[in-house]
Amino acid sequence: MTRVTTTVLDRIGLLVTNDPALGAGPLGIVHDASVVTDGSRVLSVGPSGQIADQRVDVEGRCVIPGFVDSHSHLVFAGDRSEEFAARMAGAEYAAGGIHTTVAATAQASDAELRRIVTARRAEAARAGITSIEIKSGYGLTPAAEARLLRLGREFTHDTTFLGAHVVPTEFTGRADDYVELVCGEMLKAAAPLSRFVDVFCEVGAFDADQSREVLRAGIAAGLIPKIHANQLGLGPGVRVAVEMGCVSADHCTHLSDADVAALAGSTTVATLLPAADFSTRQPYPDARRLIDAGVTVAIGTNCNPGSSNTTSMSFCLALAVRDMGMTAEEALQAATTGGAAALRRDDIGRLRVGSPADLVVLDAPSYLHLIYRPGVPLIHSTISARR
Secondary structure, eight states: OOOOOOOOEEEEEEEEOOOOTTTTTTTEEEEEEEEEEOSSSSSEEEEEOOOOOOEHHHHEEEEEEEEEOOOOOOOOOSOOHHHHHHTTTTTOOOGGGGHHHHHHHHOHHHHHHHHHHHHHHHHHHHTTTEEOOEEOOOOOOOHHHHHHHHHHHHTTTTTEEETTOOGGGGTTTTTHHHHHHIIIIIHHHHHGOOSEEEEEEESBBOOOOHHHHHHHHHHHHOEEEEEEEESSSSHHHHHHHHTTTSEEEEEESSSSSSHHHHHHHOOOOOOOOHHHHHHTTTTOOOOOHHHHTTOOOOOOOBTTTTTTTTHHHHHHHHHHHHSSOOOHHHHHHIIIIHHHHTOOSSSOOOOSSSSSSOEEEEESTTTHHHHHHHTTTOEEEEEEOOO
């Protein structure tokens, strides 16, 4: 039997474990710490000076769990920078720009898309993201959606079928016919390649009844439901999410008191996507209101070509603290354990014995510097478990 080589990250100035049993406060903070791994799993968390086959001296830096990005659209081709510039000049955001990306993605070969996504995933890793969800949604035909999910599966098992992203132009005025396609032939092609099913419940996309139909079909096919909800204005999305038992309602930019109460009385995670609100000039979600009501909150990048073309979770954390009423600690948890909850995962987002060896070494003495020094590249190194 081949002996597994162990490695100790030693002389960690401040270690965030997200396990209160291991350290102080809800972040489970341990000072002057070390972590031993076998490259796949955490073997030990303890004081500096633990012994292993190999030693990496982090020289007093802060170490945190790898970020968990529970909402991304990484598989796309094309460029919508002119659309972004127009918004910055005052144009309103609308969901219709998705069609531009659908056309560009259709023209890209598998090899080209794979190259693009490989580069994008590597960028996300450099930004400290060790676990990521990837949606389809830029295909809108059975074959094209299956193709995007097949490519997404090369990078993560947490893939999401989002055939109900927008109504294709050829179905204009026939949204119900398109929903029938999504729930039938398209779902049949996509379900074996997906873990989740999602729908964009919004004016200009799909209404409440159509969203329910898509989610019911996905659930019947064995998929876990998620929903894009309440991004552009008040609407039924959050209530549909709770009614259908969605693992997450994503965006949650505009919420009524009834929406907040519904989320608080459910297991649905409110996934907030502040980089999208930055890019679309929407108001930021009121995370303080959600947290004080007892709602579990996640933060994701929503990396996509139209409304949030970033893989920087650090940027999202800075926005969450400055503009959404979160503390630095709450934001960090939302980007780790919150993201894990939004993926129905309890194995990631924490550093404890048996956890995947997903760690981020910051070029800073504390996680507070992610907020304190916005825009500065503070990810010294990202360590991802062998999977």
